[in-house]
Amino acid sequence: MRFYYSIIAIVLIVLAFSCNSSRIIKFPKKVDTKDKPIVFQDKGxxxxxxxxxxxxxxxxxxxxxxxxxxxxxxxxxxxxxxxxxxxxxxxxxxxxxxxxxxxxxxxxxxxxxxxxxxxxxxxxxxxxxxxxxxxxxxxxxxxxxxxxxxxxxxxxxxAQELRTTKEVKDWYTALSQKNNAVTKLKIIGKTHLGRDIPMMDIYSGSKSKKDIIVLLTRQHPPEVTGYLAFQSFLETVLESGTLTDTFLEKYRVLAFPLMNPDGVDLGHWRHNAGGVDLNRDWSKYRQPEVYAVTNQIEQIVKEEGVKVLLGLDFHSTWHDVFYTNVERENTNLPSFVSDWFTQLEANIPNYKVNEKSANSTRPVSKGWFLKRFNAVGITYEIGDETPRDFITLKGKISAHEMMRLLTNNN
Ligand SMILES: [Zn+2]
Missing domain, CATH: 2.60.40.3120 (Immunoglobulin-like)
Incomplete structure (x- = not known):
């Protein structure tokens, strides 16, 4: 009998370790994110x-x-x-x-x-x-x-200026090298078609006791304007002198510059090579890209015993808008959203924040940050035709004001 108990115990241990360490998060509306076939283009x-x-x-x-x-x-x-x-x-x-x-x-x-x-x-x-x-x-x-x-x-x-996997990789590799004192570039997983899923792990000095800010983009391949804002935002986080120094001594930034490289290089409208909208998979993590990203975040939180404070997910739509969660008071940064928007309006000339607030009903990253970590989750949307110099300015000021608020308040 003892022998059988030992076998059962071993099976249970193996099962526990082979499971995704990301917890399943429930949303009111379920979305089936199992693989679906895609059609490849005839090239020539x-x-x-x-x-x-x-x-x-x-x-x-x-x-x-x-x-x-x-x-x-x-x-x-x-x-x-x-x-x-x-x-x-x-x-x-x-x-x-x-x-x-x-x-x-x-x-x-x-x-x-x-x-x-x-x-x-x-x-x-x-x-x-x-x-x-x-x-x-x-x-x-x-x-x-x-x-x-x-x-x-x-x-x-x-449809938009191209930003292929190679171009994105050239950018984040150069940016990581230029800021190598505070940036470690990691490959955290592979896509369906074997492309790298990159992460920039950014902090100064020791990584212990540093709460986490997550930045991510290109879940949806054509959403280049969101990526342009992400670039400006991240460059500002890394290259704002003493503000950057103070910020990165206190916080750790996990930046995911290209969540859907297969979709980007295949010229997809929206999905990954599994034929799935990645921004509907933040419940069961069936797709390798979402699995890799959530698993990394979970592992770091567990290893360091720290909190995730903020998750910004950069996208594009018809016009600029910030999608926020209704829930504020019980998050890890209760006043961040209103303070940040006030500062954006004060610092960007002739600018009014367009905010749409709703609790996520489907499994999107914004809802995941809130439900899983009590973090502030924001979908940072840039318009398809927003002038490119304004996108750069907005990315820059929004990064600057985020760093100022998070270093002043605590
Ligand atoms: Zn999108």
Missing amino acids: VEFVSDIGIYISNDFASARLNKVSVKNDSTLLLKIHPENEPINNSAYFAFKTWGDYSKAIYFHFEYPKGYEHRYIPKYQIGDEAWQEADSLMFSMKDSIAILKFNVSKDTALIA
């Missing part, structure tokens, strides 16, 4: 002989599924999502060039039920990205039309 370069131009989706973050000719100056671009159902966020990206200069009309076509979302941006050669102006881009009878002068110089045309 096509010479459209009727018109005399080349068109390509053979690069990271491309999205273009099919090209057909309407007439000698008009091309129909068919753009499909990675799988369905999916949020209405029609992302596209392709390259085009020709032997001669020619004005081409590109018509964007989506499956039934989806609409055009983004004003096209373009980059010619290595020049800076530009936004198509109203002479180039228009909506006619709900069809989005881009008039573009195709020439010998390759033009990259996309």
Whole structure:
């Protein structure tokens, strides 16, 4: 009998250690985040002989599924999502060039039920990205039309300026090296397709007794403007002189600069390679990206016996907005949200905070930070077309004021 008890004990111990250390967090509305199949694009370069131009989706973050000719100056671009159902966020990206200069009309076509979302941006050669102006881009009878002068110089045309896995990696690697006295770069897991999930672990001196601030972005691949704010925010956290020194002596920042690298490089509208919206998986952690991030946070909290105070998740939508939780008083930073917003309005010229407050009903990161750690969870949303210099300013001031509030108050 004793033998059997020993076997049972061993089985239980093995089970306990093989389970995710992240606790299941319940939300009122359940979302099924098991893997669902995605459709990969056929990649290649096509010479459209009727018109005399080349068109390509053979690069990271491309999205273009099919090209057909309407007439000698008009091309129909068919753009499909990675799988369905999916949020209405029609992302596209392709390259085009020709032997001669020619004005081409590109018509964007989506499956039934989806609409055009983004004003096209373009980059010619290595020049800076530009936004198509109203002479180039228009909506006619709900069809989005881009008039573009195709020439010998390759033009990259996309929903947003591209920030591929390689570009993001170049940025966070350089930033980590430049600030290596306080930054450790770690790979905390792998995606479905084997890409790295990175984390920057940021603190000064000893890591003991430092409560935690979490920053994350790119759960949703096309949400580049949220990523631009994240970049400015994190650069400010690392490079604000004595304020940074004081802040990082007291707090530890866990920054996740690229949560969905598969989705980013596959040119996805929203999901990861498991065909799932990662920002609905913060309950059971079925997807490797959410599993890796939550598991890291849990492990550090357990090892150091510290609190998570604040989680900021950077996204993009139609316009700038902060999604907050209604619950404030019983969080680890009861007055943070109102104090921070007051400071943003005081320090950003002609700016009024747009806040929408609601308890998360579905398993999103904002609700997870609150339910799991009593932390302040905020979805930091930037508009798709918010001017890029304003995004940088807002990222900078919001980081600065967060550090000021957290170092003054305690
Ligand atoms: Zn999003």
